[in-house]
Amino acid sequence: MKINVLSAIVLLLVVSSCSTSKTAYFENLDIEEMSGKMDVGNYELRIAPDDMLSITVSSVVPDAAAPYNLPAVSYSEPGKQELTIVPNLQVYTVDKNGYIYFPIVGRIRAEGMTRNELSKFIEDKIRPELKDPFVLVQFMNFKVVVLGEVKTPGQISVQTERMSILDAIGAAGDLTIYGERKNVLLMREENGKRIFHRFDLTDQSLFESPYFYLRQNDVVYVMPNKAQRNNSNYNQLAQYRISVVGTVVSAISVLASLAIALFIK
Template identity: 35%
Template sequence: MNHLLKYRRLLVFILLPLIFSCSRRNLGYFSNYGEEKLQTEDITSKTTQPIIQAGDLLQITVTDNNPTAAAPFNRITLSNESSGNTSYNAQDGYLVDENGIIDFPVLGRVKIGGQTKSDAKISLTNLLTNYLGNPIVTIRYLNYRITVVGEVNEPSTFLVPSERINLIEALGMAGDLTIYGKRENVMIINESNGVRTVAQLDLNDKAILDSPNFYLKPNDIVYVEPVKARKDQASLTRSNITLVLGVISAASLILLNINR
């Protein structure tokens, strides 16, 4: 009987590392929001317009009460000359050079780098009033994209036609995090005007909804770091499989000894 008690204690001692190695992780988002069914709160974070920088590809169109007068200021393809209809070729974008300058029809070299789209519209409109009676400028990004990599199901680079996307939407486009994604440390990498910034956000914390980095900027990189379990635990794989096999072997030896 003493031998049986001894073997049971030994078996418990062997199983303890396995039990504690399978620690629970919080896989939810915004888990500190509470249990209220409906919550309302003021939104403190506001989306900020991205700054135009070198390498941006922009579609800029100019309209006026007199379409004929506005035509020289557009890179256009005539679709039906007899009817006067025109269509804008999205491929004819304006590439912002390393000095923040674009080559604009008639106006020549115009610096818009370092400005928001709203500021650039005002700058171009002011220049165009020397030629047109009521110029209206429209600016769109042709290369507004974000990249999501790391522990997500579908890592990729995504074009964002709406020019507005937040972190959760980006993760959704990438198929969400895998179970090995470290939700406590999702990194957002941004390079702008020669400066690289890395923000670390915790998806478990509702505070990220008010973070200035919650809404992504053009060319942002979202990196989801793997948890340590991905390397040495991986949910009863690799090291844990070895541990389980060891436990099974030890338990088998104990049972054999008991049966003798």
């Protein structure tokens, strides 16, 4: 008995050590070779349909900038005179054709621009009428979704433009021990098409991938490893068998009750 217990402990330690070795990232990363030689890459977001943008115009003459900022309208009571205020954030939604409607300037095709490009475009348009204009553009609904074998799957709201695949996994609490590090799926919508890409988190080429930085509404799915898939299949089979046994037992119980009732009569 003692030998069996000892063998089980040894086996558990071996399995644990194997599982730990499979959780490593960037196994082939040559630190001395790659350090200081790998570009960070461009992570600027491009504006896309359904993006919500905060656009605020300011100037050395604040009153002159007011017409370019959307007013918020509130009412004291139904039927009473409306009260107008200027909110801190002016939010514009990019329509399905890629346009926003900006006060005085009119329709602007924002799709495909970066924040800075749209800021400069608006500043150039209003500079003849406004002294030293400054336009601030911010993304208001940049989010990604991380699903699968991570500790806290769900939607992640991003406060900056920079969100890499590693940032997203970190925000989701890292992969579980059942996550397949060589098979992480990215799903993206681009130009009306769905794009799929697979990451290998153990390979240093991840840093050079054009998909390393995430975009609006990207979905990351961490595949379960073989052990977890087998365990899932086993659980489903076990539940099915329990269900069948339960049904059979219920049927036998009903038949037994009928038999007893007939016998008593």
